[in-house]
Amino acid sequence: xxxxxxxxxxxxxxxxxxxxxxxxxxLMTALVRHLHAFAREVELTEDEWMAAIEWLTAAGRMSDxxxxxxxxxxxxxxxxxxxxxxxNRFSPQATPATVLGPFHIDGSPAVAYGFDMSDGIPGTPLxxxxxxxxxxxxxxxxxxxxxxxxxxxxxxxxxxPDIDEARLRAKYRTREDGTYCIRTIAPRGYAIPMDGPxxxxxxxxxxxxxxxxxxxxxxEEPGYERLITHLFQEGGEYLDSDxxxxxxxxxxxxxxxxxxxxxxDGSVLAEPYLHAAYDFVLQPR
Ligand code: BEZ
Ligand code: FE
Numbered sequence: 001x002x003x004x005x006x007x008x009x010x011x012x013x014x015x016x017x018x019x020x021x022x023x024x025x026x027l028m029t030a031l032v033r034h035l036h037a038f039a040r041e042v043e044l045t046e047d048e049w050m051a052a053i054e055w056l057t058a059a060g061r062m063s064d065x066x067x068x069x070x071x072x073x074x075x076x077x078x079x080x081x082x083x084x085x086x087x088n089r090f091s092p093q094a095t096p097a098t099v100l101g102p103f104h105i106d107g108s109p110a111v112a113y114g115f116d117m118s119d120g121i122p123g124t125p126l127x128x129x130x131x132x133x134x135x136x137x138x139x140x141x142x143x144x145x146x147x148x149x150x151x152x153x154x155x156x157x158x159x160x161p162d163i164d165e166a167r168l169r170a171k172y173r174t175r176e177d178g179t180y181c182i183r184t185i186a187p188r189g190y191a192i193p194m195d196g197p198x199x200x201x202x203x204x205x206x207x208x209x210x211x212x213x214x215x216x217x218x219x220e221e222p223g224y225e226r227l228i229t230h231l232f233q234e235g236g237e238y239l240d241s242d243x244x245x246x247x248x249x250x251x252x253x254x255x256x257x258x259x260x261x262x263x264x265d266g267s268v269l270a271e272p273y274l275h276a277a278y279d280f281v282l283q284p285r
Contacts, residue, residue, distance in 0.1 A: 139178025
């Protein structure tokens with residue numbers, strides 16, 4: 001039986017509807033419908049289709065356990081942030097989630113209140129302090145705050161060769177009263193990796209390839225939804241053009257400039273520093 005272009009979509013949908021799992025059937029039939037509609041809408045040429053296949057092949061070849069070009073493509077298309085928003089519909093009081101990004105490393109060392117996770121790496125000292133609470137304002141004790149960030153050159157640990165100690169990442173725990181204190185250095189805005197197929201595509205547009213200055217957090221405590229989020233520096237560059245669409249107003253925080261002297265961790269600093277105060281609010285399960 002010949003398959004003409006008016007029948008092919010229905011036929012492909014019927015075939016994929018036979019998937020043994022109802023969810024796989026739902027996903028695959030919708031995917032077929034949307035892909036076919038896309039090809040029809042833009043009248044996809046064979047050369048364009050082959051260029052797309054070559055692009056996907058290059059993105060796959062470039063990806064490994066340190067570099068994930070396909071996640072990066074999902075990030076710059078806004079798909080990663082959309083999936084975060086669809087899956088983390090917290091109450092309005094809870095701290096919003098944002099993208100995980102490709103640079104989280106499992107197994108960061110557990111450290112004490114006020115520990116300096118920058119450990120001598122050059123930069124302006126930054127303290128981030130506050131509480132972790134539930135949506136009623138009650139403190140959450142012993143919650144784990146896994147924090148990570150780029151250095152002042154915009155490099156994450158996994159982008160640097162031969163690092164054998166945790167660099168700008170650590171796991172803090174809240175105290176009995178829910179308080180935490182992180183010492184680090186001020187993050188800077190940085191460019192996403194531009195040396196692969198995603199970079200080639202982004203360079204063919206007017207899209208800014210920068211992310212605004214931020215520190216990442218993954219906060220976990222039994223009984224609460226896991227919170228993957230960032231804190232962004234108020235007034236930082238690229239807040240209005242984040243290439244991965246990760247900025248939420250509720251995550252933009254003032255980094256107050258403080259003179260040398262008494263610091264939030266109880267120590268005395270010989271140089272001026274920045275201080276960001278932020279209370280994270282976890283969504284009960
Ligand atoms: C990040 O914030 O680390 C990040 C997120 C998405 C793409 C690239 C980097
Ligand atoms: Fe980041």
